[in-house]
Amino acid sequence: MKLVILHSSDTHGFLMPTDYQNKDNYDAPISLSRVSSVVKSEKEKYGADNVLVTDSGDCLQGSPLASYTQKLPEDEGLRKFTEAYNEVGYDARALGNHDFNYGLDYLSYYVDNNRAPFINDNVLDADTNVPFFGKEYTIVEKAGLKIGIMGITTQYISHWESEDHIKGLKFVSGYEVLAKLAKKLRPQVDILCALYHGGFESDPLTGKATEPHTGENEGYKILTEIPEIDVFLTGHQHRRLNLVTRNTAIVQPGYRGEAVGKVIIDFDKDTNGKVKINEMTTELIDSKDYAPDPAIEKIIKSLDEETQKWLDQPIAHLSEPAPIDDAIKGRIEGAPFINLIQQMQLWFTGADVSATAIMSESAHGFSKNVTMREVLLNYPYANQLCIVKLTGKELKEIIEYSAGFLEKDKDGKIKFIDRWITPKPMLYHFDLFYPVKYEADLSRPVGHRLTKVTLNGKDLEDDKVYKLAVNNYRALGGGFYPAYSMDKIEKIFDQDYVQMFSEYLTHGDIKVDTAKNYKFY
Numbered sequence: 001m002k003l004v005i006l007h008s009s010d011t012h013g014f015l016m017p018t019d020y021q022n023k024d025n026y027d028a029p030i031s032l033s034r035v036s037s038v039v040k041s042e043k044e045k046y047g048a049d050n051v052l053v054t055d056s057g058d059c060l061q062g063s064p065l066a067s068y069t070q071k072l073p074e075d076e077g078l079r080k081f082t083e084a085y086n087e088v089g090y091d092a093r094a095l096g097n098h099d100f101n102y103g104l105d106y107l108s109y110y111v112d113n114n115r116a117p118f119i120n121d122n123v124l125d126a127d128t129n130v131p132f133f134g135k136e137y138t139i140v141e142k143a144g145l146k147i148g149i150m151g152i153t154t155q156y157i158s159h160w161e162s163e164d165h166i167k168g169l170k171f172v173s174g175y176e177v178l179a180k181l182a183k184k185l186r187p188q189v190d191i192l193c194a195l196y197h198g199g200f201e202s203d204p205l206t207g208k209a210t211e212p213h214t215g216e217n218e219g220y221k222i223l224t225e226i227p228e229i230d231v232f233l234t235g236h237q238h239r240r241l242n243l244v245t246r247n248t249a250i251v252q253p254g255y256r257g258e259a260v261g262k263v264i265i266d267f268d269k270d271t272n273g274k275v276k277i278n279e280m281t282t283e284l285i286d287s288k289d290y291a292p293d294p295a296i297e298k299i300i301k302s303l304d305e306e307t308q309k310w311l312d313q314p315i316a317h318l319s320e321p322a323p324i325d326d327a328i329k330g331r332i333e334g335a336p337f338i339n340l341i342q343q344m345q346l347w348f349t350g351a352d353v354s355a356t357a358i359m360s361e362s363a364h365g366f367s368k369n370v371t372m373r374e375v376l377l378n379y380p381y382a383n384q385l386c387i388v389k390l391t392g393k394e395l396k397e398i399i400e401y402s403a404g405f406l407e408k409d410k411d412g413k414i415k416f417i418d419r420w421i422t423p424k425p426m427l428y429h430f431d432l433f434y435p436v437k438y439e440a441d442l443s444r445p446v447g448h449r450l451t452k453v454t455l456n457g458k459d460l461e462d463d464k465v466y467k468l469a470v471n472n473y474r475a476l477g478g479g480f481y482p483a484y485s486m487d488k489i490e491k492i493f494d495q496d497y498v499q500m501f502s503e504y505l506t507h508g509d510i511k512v513d514t515a516k517n518y519k520f521y
Contacts, residue, residue: 009235012062057096119151
């Protein structure tokens, strides 16, 4: 006898098979519509009563369609958006950190209008310490088995999200709550699953640390210290994972609906009803091999058409383009688009220094005629701008940390160290700084690479306080940088980056700074 579990995560609002780079291309190997076809095909193959379908969040934000939907009244946009997810036929879901980006009212509408229950064990009401959303757990019967499902999200949301978006909430360790709940549920079920919008802080096979153990990702700790869990359904890191280790099946299905995680549990049940698991296998089903689901396309068609029209709206005209021809090269060598972001951040804040990262590997910067499409493809995140007060010593520590992302290969070519490329590309953590002029010698030890840091021709003073313009994700701890903390934030601006670009690019003539202010050697 077989139970099949299908798992999606991090679809980020890519409901149609397009990345919106080209409005006429709907052949992208991604999308919820392809995920839905995978699910329906597998249910036909195994029988719907033998297939459990789950998702671990990050659905509401990330695509141009999601951005446009958020601008509409909920009954017009979010209703259709939610119907598309309902069409997949999920049995249980969990929340992701980006699902909080548009505030609690928006998220509550989405949760309330989903047919599948949201399982939430570690996002609590700050006053009562009970789950703020959804159910503590659910028990689903499939293939004659009782399947317990727990659900958690990364506790680090409070480090990234603006206070008004999470007011009244308390985020606690997913490990801590699952350790208790798993013991309670295990005697009641045949199979115990954990839905987790989070990933692995250490390699699940070797235990080698793959990132600082900050609590953002607790997957390895959960895997190794909560043996009651049979199936671990993960997300957040956008990794492609499928393996069985420590008697636990693990999947993580990538990003934007590129794959569906599949767990097959082969089992026997004796005359007393006791279940014996014979074997667990895992795989990733690439959704590119499945045609988009017409039912989802029908639901979303009008919303998608409106999104494409919105994306082609001109926002501003620049006297010269601000390109970034290659994201990797631009980070290392500089690019006009990077400078333009820095100029914008300084214009809004009046800060002394600006820090920014390239947020998309497909970023190409702005043409002379800037459209909403260009803005969203270059800066897809719903971040907010902050002013952070730092001493010169702290600012230099931050710049030093960023210089630690780089190394030289045997041929002397500058490249990013593997830690920021594998197991998950995380180059959106690599910040550049402006208008400080700085140089870093990559042959020197990490933390001691800066050979020059000046502002307006003067060295940064260790004890002097400077104002830094940077996004709230970084200011609240994203990227593991030193020196940042909530108490150093002087101001958080209400607008997101799309709104800021719209205002900045239309306020008057803009001269894009094309000079390079940093050097790695």
